[in-house]
Amino acid sequence: xKNAKSVSTPIAQPTVRFFSIVPQETHIDFMGKxxxxxxLSTVLVLLGIFAFVQIWMGHAKRGIEFTGGTAVTLDxxxxxxxxxxxxxxAQNGFSDxxxxxxxxxxxxxxxxKLTEESEQVSARIQTLFEQSFGxxxxxxxxxxFIGPTIGRELRDKAIWAVIFSTIGFLAYIAFRFxxxxxxxxxxxxxxxxxxxxxxxxxxxxxxxxxxxTALLTIAGxxxxxxxxxxxxxxxxxxxxxxxxxxxxxxxxxNQVLSRTILTSLTTLLAVMVLYLFGGPVLRDxxxxxxxxxxxxxxxxxxxxxxxxxxxxxxGLTSQAKG
Amino acid sequence: xxxxxxxxxxxxxxxxVAIVGSLLLIFAPWQPPQERPCTIxxxxxxxxxxxxxxxxLEAQIPPDTSPEGRQQIMERSISVLETRVNALGVTxxxxxxxxxxxxxxxxxxxxxxxxxxxLVGSTALLEFRKVVKEGPxxxxxxxxxDEEVLMGYECAKPELKAKxxxxxxxxxxxxxxxxxxxxxxxxxxxxxxxVTPIYIALTFNDAGAHQWxxxxxxxxxxxxxxxxxxxxxxxxxxTIAKSLYDTARRQAKVDQSIITGxxxxxxxxxxxxxxxxxxxxxxxxxxxxxxxxPSLGRDSIEKGITASxxxxxxxxxxxxxxxxxxxxxxxxxxxxxxxxxIGVLAGLKATLTLPGxxxxxxxxxxxxxxxxxxxxxxxxxLRLGKVARAAIDAGYHRALTTIWDSHVTTLITALILFIxxxxxxxxxxxxxxxxxIINLFTVLIGTRLVFEFVKMRKVERLSI
Numbered sequence: 038x039k040n041a042k043s044v045s046t047p048i049a050q051p052t053v054r055f056f057s058i059v060p061q062e063t064h065i066d067f068m069g070k071x072x073x074x075x076x077l078s079t080v081l082v083l084l085g086i087f088a089f090v091q092i093w094m095g096h097a098k099r100g101i102e103f104t105g106g107t108a109v110t111l112d113x114x115x116x117x118x119x120x121x122x123x124x125x126x127a128q129n130g131f132s133d134x135x136x137x138x139x140x141x142x143x144x145x146x147x148x149x150k151l152t153e154e155s156e157q158v159s160a161r162i163q164t165l166f167e168q169s170f171g172x173x174x175x176x177x178x179x180x181x182f183i184g185p186t187i188g189r190e191l192r193d194k195a196i197w198a199v200i201f202s203t204i205g206f207l208a209y210i211a212f213r214f215x216x217x218x219x220x221x222x223x224x225x226x227x228x229x230x231x232x233x234x235x236x237x238x239x240x241x242x243x244x245x246x247x248x249x250t251a252l253l254t255i256a257g258x259x260x261x262x263x264x265x266x267x268x269x270x271x272x273x274x275x276x277x278x279x280x281x282x283x284x285x286x287x288x289x290x291n292q293v294l295s296r297t298i299l300t301s302l303t304t305l306l307a308v309m310v311l312y313l314f315g316g317p318v319l320r321d322x323x324x325x326x327x328x329x330x331x332x333x334x335x336x337x338x339x340x341x342x343x344x345x346x347x348x349x350x351x352g353l354t355s356q357a358k359g
Numbered sequence: 360x361x362x363x364x365x366x367x368x369x370x371x372x373x374x375x376v377a378i379v380g381s382l383l384l385i386f387a388p389w390q391p392p393q394e395r396p397c398t399i400x401x402x403x404x405x406x407x408x409x410x411x412x413x414x415x416l417e418a419q420i421p422p423d424t425s426p427e428g429r430q431q432i433m434e435r436s437i438s439v440l441e442t443r444v445n446a447l448g449v450t451x452x453x454x455x456x457x458x459x460x461x462x463x464x465x466x467x468x469x470x471x472x473x474x475x476x477x478l479v480g481s482t483a484l485l486e487f488r489k490v491v492k493e494g495p496x497x498x499x500x501x502x503x504x505d506e507e508v509l510m511g512y513e514c515a516k517p518e519l520k521a522k523x524x525x526x527x528x529x530x531x532x533x534x535x536x537x538x539x540x541x542x543x544x545x546x547x548x549x550x551x552x553x554v555t556p557i558y559i560a561l562t563f564n565d566a567g568a569h570q571w572x573x574x575x576x577x578x579x580x581x582x583x584x585x586x587x588x589x590x591x592x593x594x595x596x597x598t599i600a601k602s603l604y605d606t607a608r609r610q611a612k613v614d615q616s617i618i619t620g621x622x623x624x625x626x627x628x629x630x631x632x633x634x635x636x637x638x639x640x641x642x643x644x645x646x647x648x649x650x651x652x653p654s655l656g657r658d659s660i661e662k663g664i665t666a667s668x669x670x671x672x673x674x675x676x677x678x679x680x681x682x683x684x685x686x687x688x689x690x691x692x693x694x695x696x697x698x699x700x701i702g703v704l705a706g707l708k709a710t711l712t713l714p715g716x717x718x719x720x721x722x723x724x725x726x727x728x729x730x731x732x733x734x735x736x737x738x739x740x741l742r743l744g745k746v747a748r749a750a751i752d753a754g755y756h757r758a759l760t761t762i763w764d765s766h767v768t769t770l771i772t773a774l775i776l777f778i779x780x781x782x783x784x785x786x787x788x789x790x791x792x793x794x795x796i797i798n799l800f801t802v803l804i805g806t807r808l809v810f811e812f813v814k815m816r817k818v819e820r821l822s823i
Contacts, residue, residue: 055738055823056680056681056682056683058681110655112654112655159472159650160472160473176652176654177650177652178651178652178654178655179649179650179651179652179655180472180648180649180650181648181649181650182645182647182648182649183646183647184644184645184646184647186417186646187415187646187647191781194779194780194781195779197779198775198776198778198779198780201775201778201779202771202772202775205771205775206768206771209767209768209771213764246780246781246784247714247783247784250714250776250780250784250787250788253772253775253776254721254772254776254791256772257768257769257771257772257773258725258769260768260772261728261764261765261768261769264761264764264765264768265732265761265764265765268760268761268764269761272757292739293735295735296728296731296732296735299681299731299735300725300727300728300731302677303674303677303678303724303725303727303728303731304721304724304725304728305724306670306673306674306677306724307670307673307674307720307721307723307724307725308720308721308724310666310669310670310673310720311666311670311717311720311721313666314662314665314666314669315662315663315666315717315720316658316659316662316663316666316713318407318659318713319713319714319717322714322717323717326721
């Protein structure tokens, strides 16, 4: 932070100072650090691809929307020890039940695989807990049952949503800029989705429809960030045709740096609030958004632009459209 | 008037219409003030926020049915379900067809999953069958080819297990419930004489009354037993009283009958509702079910509203701290944005879900981006030494392309989520896409209006 005073100098003079987080005139050589960034990103993307394969093969935690089954959330007056609850379920034919404490509450989330009589599962679980933990006053506060057909359908829908978003993004960028800008932006967006997927997987998150939604939201956010940078690069390409491309990109990144940081901060502020105060249902969703905002900001500076640079060392200036 | 001034009046009028219109849509002062479940003012809440049961049903239609036949079955099923749900007094139920063979039933306020399942799940095929034998549930019967074993109503109820009986009945029904015109719950003040304290009184239509008389006359009074069987469950197995037999002999038709059983009042009401609505044309299988208790819903909505306030105040306070007076412009723009989004939600009768609230919160964070883009551009122009008015114009125009681009990209995501999302996800996509579209309006019109006002005041210095 350079100076915390608002406008105080006469406007005619070119040394206007603003309250600012980012120094007014930065000349950071972002492009010079591209190899470090590419190294880091390679690791992140590989992690993401690994996580994707794990999820695909069914080795990662997937929400019942995709697997089918029954999920029951119980609330108690006093917290019930999770291993006692697990033992109780195991003795009564639910040996494959997955249990989870909901942090900050006395609630217990129980998931059971699809069985022949899934309709009775929630009632049976409630009876079991009433018999064994009656003193803690167990109450079923929510139940979710997903049949096998729905599970398959939702999975297919999620895949189509990802495919169509990608096509939509590519088409729009190709239309507004040109094909190579489009590909660079698409790569950066894919990078973000995989990086966030990998990090969420490493955190042991359960992949639900809500998490897929968060990932797609991040794709949109990251693309917006990239577009803002690309807009500036294109503008500078027209203004400074003589400059080398690396300087044009670096200048553009520095010019939009304060916007990039500010928007990331306000978005981060909103999703942090969602994480802290939004309740247990939205916590993982908010966490994915937090990771995504950070990764998305990083990628528009360190991934999208370097790809543009490496790919279009020559000839970019003369082809600039728009 | 000069064209710019006219344009500004136009902008002013638009903003005013947006504010007043949204307030009217949200508060709907012409509506009589009445308590409705699942709504805050005119905003409809999803069942994840107000509690209730959501069921997705799949009609088991034979594959060789023609498309018109299918649609007829679906329409008939929906109307039967509606009659049943209304007869039970569920407030504001929503029953819609989803796809070719699916029906989504939303029952706000209902939390008894068993009741909901029975309400929509039972085909309600009522038959009257002749009883051959009865015995304890574990007995082995030797039934004839035209007979089968059915279990009694009590067998599925844990608390009535002791009374559970198995019945050998004729496969061919003597009569079916298609001739029923009405079913009502009755209370018997003097239990005993074979009639339970709560029973269901049936009234047959004209054809049914003739049929029923013939059925009675086929049977031996005080000896043969006839059982009302609903969806292959035996409710009771009474004999035909001598007096009823005599009545049937004297008259051409008998239009009354009763179903007795060990029901509670609630069970009887449910049963009467199902019987009155008639049988479903096909079996409906539950393929998805979601039940949210009222406490969880209340908790979610409280948390959602708290989080919205905190996020709004945090983000907007940040904008004011950072951009001073111009930050107030962002506050105005975003409040206008939120107001109009909620107004349009109310106007479209869209459903606000918990992810929808998350979408609103995200919108506050992302929405100020347009303001940031404009302000940063204005700062750049001021740094270059431009005067306030020129900086406003240049900053605004230069930021515009980027604003369009960023809105379109976010909108692509939101629309795809809307198309492919189901249930609560769709709520997120709805608020997000509405918010993005409306944000474009508030930035292009609202923010512009304020800055035009600043320009008119001949401001020398910008507080930005």
